[in-house]
Amino acid sequence: MPELPEVETYISAVKPHLIGRRIEQIEVFWGRTLSDPNSLVGDLPGRTINSITRRGKYMRFDLGNSFELAVHLGMSGRVDYVDNIEVHKHERARVQLIDGGVFRFIDPRKFGRLHLIKQPEAFFSRLGPEPLDGELTAEWLSRCFHKRKRAIKPLLMDQALVAGIGNIYADEALHRAAILPTRPGGTLTMSELERLVDAIRHVLLKAIEYGGSSIDSAYLGGQMQDEFVVYQRTNEPCHGCGTPIERIVLNQRSAHYCPSCQR
Numbered sequence: 606m607p608e609l610p611e612v613e614t615y616i617s618a619v620k621p622h623l624i625g626r627r628i629e630q631i632e633v634f635w636g637r638t639l640s641d642p643n644s645l646v647g648d649l650p651g652r653t654i655n656s657i658t659r660r661g662k663y664m665r666f667d668l669g670n671s672f673e674l675a676v677h678l679g680m681s682g683r684v685d686y687v688d689n690i691e692v693h694k695h696e697r698a699r700v701q702l703i704d705g706g707v708f709r710f711i712d713p714r715k716f717g718r719l720h721l722i723k724q725p726e727a728f729f730s731r732l733g734p735e736p737l738d739g740e741l742t743a744e745w746l747s748r749c750f751h752k753r754k755r756a757i758k759p760l761l762m763d764q765a766l767v768a769g770i771g772n773i774y775a776d777e778a779l780h781r782a783a784i785l786p787t788r789p790g791g792t793l794t795m796s797e798l799e800r801l802v803d804a805i806r807h808v809l810l811k812a813i814e815y816g817g818s819s820i821d822s823a824y825l826g827g828q829m830q831d832e833f834v835v836y837q838r839t840n841e842p843c844h845g846c847g848t849p850i851e852r853i854v855l856n857q858r859s860a861h862y863c864p865s866c867q868r
Contacts, residue, residue, distance in 0.1 A: 606680055606681065606771070606772075606773075606820065606821070607662065607678040607679075607682065607683070607817070608662060608769060608770060608771035608772075608773060608774055608812075608817075609659070609661070609662060609736070609737075609768075609769030609770065609771075609774070609809055609812075609813075610774070610809055610812035610813045610815075610816075610817045610818070610827070610829065611678075611817035611818070611827065612659050612662055612663070612664060612678065612769075613659060613813050613817075614813065614816050614817045614826070614827060615664065615678075615683065615684050616657050616658070616659055616664055618685070618686075619657065619684055619685065619686045619708065620657050622686040622706065622708075623654045623657060623666075623686065623702075623708060624654060624655070624656065624657065625653065625654065625655075626653070626654050626702045626703070626704070626706070627651060627652065627653050627654075627702065627703040627704070628649050628650060628651065628652045628653075628654070628668075628700055628701070628702060628703065629650060629701040629702060629703045630649065630650055630700075630701050631646060631649050631698060631699070631700050631701070632698065632699050632701065633697070633698045633719075634692070634696055634697055634698060634699075635697040635698075635715060637715070637718075638697040638698045638710065638712070638715075638717065638718060638719055639698070639718070639719050639720075639721070640718050640719065640720045640721075641720075641721070645672070645721035645722075645723065646721065648672065648721070649668070649674075649700075649721070651703075652668040652669060652672070653668065653669060654666055654667070654668065655667040655668065655669055659769075660675075660729045660732060660735070660768065661729075661732045661733075661735070661764055661768030661769045662677060662678065662764070662768070662769055662771070663675045663676065663677050663729070664676040664677075664678075664684070665725065665729075671723060671724065671725065672721075672722070672723050673721075673722050673725045674700075674719065674720070674721055674722075675719070675720040675721075675722055675725070675728065675729075676710065676717070676718075676719055676720075677717055677718050677719075677720070678712070678717045679712060679714065679715075679716030679717035679718065680714050680716045680717075681712055681713045681714040681716065681717070682710060682711065682712040682716070682717030683710075683711050683712070684708065684709065684710055684711070685708075685709055685711070686706060686707070686708055686709075687706070687707050687709060688705065688706055688707075689707075690707060693709060693711050695711045695712060695713040696709055696710070696711050697710050697711065697712045697715065697717070698710045698719055731764075731765060732764055732765065732768040733749075733763070733764060733765050733766045733767045733768050734767065734768065735768055735769065736767060736768070736769060736770065736802075736805050736806060736809055737806060737809060737810065741767060741802055741805065741806075742802060743795055743798035743799040743801075743802050746766075746767075746793075746798045746801070746802065747793075747795060747798055749766045749790075750790035750791050750793060750798075751791060752791045753789065753790040753791040754789045754790075754791060755789065755790055756786060756787045756788065756789065756790070756855055756856070757779065757784060757785075757786060757787075757788045757789070757790045757793065758775050758776070758779060758786035758787070758855055758856075758858075758860050759855065759856045759858070760790045761775045761778070761779070761805075762775050762858075767805075769809070770805065770809075772836075772858050772859065773818055773820075773833075773836050774805070774808050774809060774812060776835050776836045776860060776861045776862070777808045777833065777834060777835060777836055778801065778804040778805045778807075778808045778809075779801070779804070779862065779867065780834050780835045780861075780862060780863060780866065780867060781804035781807060781808060781834070782797065782800045782801040782803075782804035783800070783866055783867055783868060784797060784800075784801060784867055784868070785862060785867045785868055786853075786855060786860040786862050786867070787853070787855065787860075788868075811829070811832065812827075812829040815827055815828045815829040815831075815832060816828060816829070817829055818830045818833075820837065835850050835861040835862055835863060836861050837861065838850045838861060839851065839852040839861060843863040843865065843866060845863065845866050846863065846865045846866055848863055848864060848865040848866070850862070850863055851863075851864055
């Protein structure tokens with residue numbers, strides 16, 4: 606479930622505790638948490654965490670000399686920093702720091718992954734533009750969606766086309782842009798795509814401001830769920846026109862929309 610705003614919120618929470626700290630070791634409690642358990646674990650001890658940034662839904666820990674730890678939270682992953690060494694029942698991996706303290710990766714459903722990588726730019730090159738730094742444009746979407754018959758919502762959730770958007774914020778952005786989630790991507794006009802880009806940025810920035818969305822045990826702490834206009838509001842009145850919000854299943858995922866406001 607964690608999407609771009611939730612990842613940003615986690616980074617803000619752990620960053621003050623980790624920047625400049627040196628790694629003692631990494632412990633893995635469920636082998637598949639590491640994408641390649643035998644790869645670069647031996648290179649971690651003594652490394653310094655120089656920065657923590659985000660690419661799409663990934664947290665990026667810069668460990669120097671083009672070496673990174675990338676964390677993808679999957680459906681239920683979360684991270685935190687603690688002073689004690691008690692192991693959480695759903696803890697899949699932890700990074701022990703030399704001068705004390707632990708960075709933990711907790712993941713009840715086990716879909717999250719940790720990647721140790723020495724060529725980060727190649728690793729992240731498969732992701733599409735970032736929605737918040739000017740890379741995402743209507744022109745880019747127009748090229749990606751040209752003649753595409755696939756519905757616009759799953760296209761927005763395709764990380765190779767747009768990085769960081771998932772089920773929640775795709776619904777919210779499409780409503781703000783007044784676009785039906787089932788519209789074939791290739792039918793959107795340039796003006797609609799411009800409206801969509803603006804809506805994506807607005808929704809994501811607002812969600813970051815509210816600390817992300819708390820909708821189940823996978824992510825707790827944010828308040829964006831109180832601001833939803835369509836997501837998980839099936840049969841409730843649209844804030845704009847009063848029409849009941851509808852829910853359909855689209856590519857095996859739920860999609861919420863207003864049948865009057867979105868065309």
